[in-house]
Amino acid sequence: MPYRSTEILRADAGHPVPIDVIVLAHDQRHIRRKLLHMQHDDVVMLDLREPVMLAHGDLLLLEGGGCVEIIAAEEDLYAVTPRDRLHLVELAWHLGNRHLPAQIEAERIVILRDPVIGAMLKGLGAEIAEISEPFHPMRGAYHGTGGHGHHHGHGHHHD
Structure with missing residues (x-):
């Protein structure tokens, strides 16, 4: 049975010692709900209320205690x-x-x-x-879950 996490502790907060790490590329760190594989073959079911952008060093707090650290690939x-x-x-x-x-x-x-x-x-x-x-790209002003979340008529400029 996989571990479960519904809470994140940001990298700049105090750190408990993680039980394992999860290595993710930049485009895998924008996430809400997903099975994530730790380096030592265990799995964490991440289940957040809303999408977040995980940063290098963030911790997934595990139900029942412990945490897993996010590492930027x-x-x-x-x-x-x-x-x-x-x-x-x-x-x-x-x-x-x-x-x-x-x-x-x-x-x-x-x-x-x-x-x-x-x-x-x-x-x-x-x-x-x-x-x-x-890779740590800047977060955009528009970071919805689908597409790039804004509309301003690409290619349809009105002078």
Whole structure:
């Protein structure tokens, strides 16, 4: 019988010692209800009231005691380095215009590897490096459970 969890303790809260870990990619961490496999073959039935975005280090509190830690999986990414701060803003705008998940930092932007987007960014003057590390994209203003949750007429601009 699987463990069951209906509560999350955020990474920045005090930490009990976890009994195991669950490794999830960024797109697997937006979740409400799912069977999750721990590294040592046990299963947790996560059953939350509403969808959440789990962060690296969050703990799933188990009914009956104990907890399991969420670990962000390493993913194949591009580190995008701009010429300067203004160029970083320009590159972020181009990525946001395409609704791509992005981890925006002070000196770089991290995105999932995509050769077409990589070529576009190089064409805009960015340096691109292939990296493999946990991916922590920014949460959007619209994070519903289906699609991207907003409507503003893609491709139907009225001047």
